[in-house]
Amino acid sequence: MLSRRRGPRALQLPRDRADEAPSPRAAPAGVERVDVRADHVWGMVMAQAGIRASDIASFLGAKMTGDDRTVARPMPFHAAGPGDMTFWQGGLPPDRMPAGSLVLMTAKAAQSAAAAPCSVIVMEHPRAGFARAVNEFFAPRAPASIAATARIAPTARIGANVHIGEFVVVRDNAVVGAGSRLCDHAVLAEGVVLGERCIVGEHAVVGCEGFGNELDGDEMVDFPHLGTVRIADDVRIGAGSTIARGTLSDTVIGRGTRISQGVNVAHNVRIGELCTITGQAQISGSVTIGDRCWLGPNCSIIQKVRIGARSQIGIGATVLGNLPDDSVCMDVDGLSRSEYRILRAWLSQQGAKR
Numbered sequence: 001m002l003s004r005r006r007g008p009r010a011l012q013l014p015r016d017r018a019d020e021a022p023s024p025r026a027a028p029a030g031v032e033r034v035d036v037r038a039d040h041v042w043g044m045v046m047a048q049a050g051i052r053a054s055d056i057a058s059f060l061g062a063k064m065t066g067d068d069r070t071v072a073r074p075m076p077f078h079a080a081g082p083g084d085m086t087f088w089q090g091g092l093p094p095d096r097m098p099a100g101s102l103v104l105m106t107a108k109a110a111q112s113a114a115a116a117p118c119s120v121i122v123m124e125h126p127r128a129g130f131a132r133a134v135n136e137f138f139a140p141r142a143p144a145s146i147a148a149t150a151r152i153a154p155t156a157r158i159g160a161n162v163h164i165g166e167f168v169v170v171r172d173n174a175v176v177g178a179g180s181r182l183c184d185h186a187v188l189a190e191g192v193v194l195g196e197r198c199i200v201g202e203h204a205v206v207g208c209e210g211f212g213n214e215l216d217g218d219e220m221v222d223f224p225h226l227g228t229v230r231i232a233d234d235v236r237i238g239a240g241s242t243i244a245r246g247t248l249s250d251t252v253i254g255r256g257t258r259i260s261q262g263v264n265v266a267h268n269v270r271i272g273e274l275c276t277i278t279g280q281a282q283i284s285g286s287v288t289i290g291d292r293c294w295l296g297p298n299c300s301i302i303q304k305v306r307i308g309a310r311s312q313i314g315i316g317a318t319v320l321g322n323l324p325d326d327s328v329c330m331d332v333d334g335l336s337r338s339e340y341r342i343l344r345a346w347l348s349q350q351g352a353k354r
Contacts, residue, residue: 053102053119056085056133065110066119071102074134087130104129142181156188159196174207177233189245191228198231201239201261206231210244210267210285223247225267232256238263238279247285254291272309290325299329 051071057064072083080086082100088109097103097116104126105113113120123129142163150168152158158170159178166184170176174188177196182188186200189207200206212223227246231253237243238261245251246268254273259265262280269283272291277283282300289295290309298316301307308325317329 051137053085053121056102056137057121059136060121060123060129060133062104062121062123062129064119064121069100069102069119071137074130074138075101077103085130085133087126089127104133147184150182165202171207183239189229192245193228193230195231195233195235195255197234199236201237201241203239204237204241204243206237206243207245208242210247212247212267212285227251227268229253232273235259241265244269244285260297266303 052068053064053066053071054068056071070083071085073085075081075084075086077086077088077098080098080101080103084098085102085104086098087104090109097113097118099117102119102121103113103116104121104123106124106126107122110120110122121129144161144163146152146158146162146164147166147168149166150164150170152164152168152170153172153174155172156170156174156176158164158176159180161179162176163181164170164176165182165186168182168185169187170182171188171190171192173191175193176182176188177194177198179196180194180198180200182200183202183204185203187205187208188194188200189205192207194200194206207229209225212225214221214223225245225247227248227250229243229245229251231237232255234256235253235258237259240261241259241263243251243253243259243265244267249268251265251268252270253259253265254271254275256273257271257275257277259277260279260281263277263283264281265271265277265283266285266287268286269289270287271277271283271289272293274291275289275293275295277295278297280298281295282298283289283295284301284303284305286304287301288306289301290307290311292310293307293312295301295313296315296317299313299318301313301319305319306322307313307319308323308327310325311323311327311329313319314328314330317331319329323329
């Protein structure tokens with residue numbers, strides 16, 4: 001007769017070690033170990049004591065009105081209360097403002113909230129200012145350290161103040177710029193150049209061999225990948241993304257670009273500065289993307305296409321041909337902004353006739 005377990009069995013330590021706490025792994029010589037202790041609210045971290053509204057305004061280079069109150073934590077607008085920092089991105093604020101808080105808002109909104117029981121920092125882009133302030137004063141920072149399980153080639157070059165997580169692999173002649181962070185299980189292949197202050201997410205692979213082959217009669221011939229990947233400063237690569245090295249030239253990612261989770265960037269791709277590439281985007285080989293473009297989730301870009309600067313590729317869109325600057329592609333191929341506005345107006349008219 002089978003016995004039925006009443007629940008999971010608790011893990012029992014040997015008696016002589018039951019009261020011992022595991023000792024932290026020693027940091028590399030010259031690297032200070034940081035012990036982050038904080039309460040978490042809404043996924044964010046409580047600030048250390050002593051941060052004042054004027055400190056935040058000074059950091060942002062913005063004007064502040066109201067009391068110079070102590071700020072304890074960042075919070076969403078609808079949940080903010082005394083001692084919290086929040087922001088209002090829209091036009092006119094609601095009648096009820098969070099009393100005792102610090103609110104970042106536009107000048108127009110601040111005029112309407114002049115009598116509100118809160119402190120106000122006036123900014124053109126409150127959400128961006130809020131993000132800067134949270135990153136500076138509230139967000140935890142990974143300590144400069146290299147995990148014992150990381151595998152770093154002797155010929156790799158590692159900059160100052162770098163955090164390298166568990167089971168990271170950095171292969172021969174790869175370069176990791178100062179202040180960068182390689183999260184657990186990330187891989188930098190041979191010769192990859194990573195700029196300063198970059199982040200490579202968990203299980204992301206940078207510099208893997210791309211997918212290229214030629215059918216020669218009854219035989220498939222793999223095309224060689226002799227290039228590498230060059231990534232500029234302040235780039236972020238999300239968890240599980242892959243960036244293939246070039247064939248005879250390099251794959252290049254421009255300054256400040258953000259690549260989300262699960263993105264595939266094929267060989268020889270060149271992405272400009274300050275682009276946003278969202279989740280599951282598929283960028284085929286030898287594609288060129290201009291500065292400040294936005295690529296929506298699950299979009300697909302066919303090989304050798306050129307996408308002009310400041311273009312927007314919609315969710316699930318497929319780009320089959322070149323797009324000029326300021327294009328909008330919502331389905332297949334692409335439209336200029338003016339053509340898109342005309343199409344929207346026409347569709348609205350058709351809807352009104354029904």
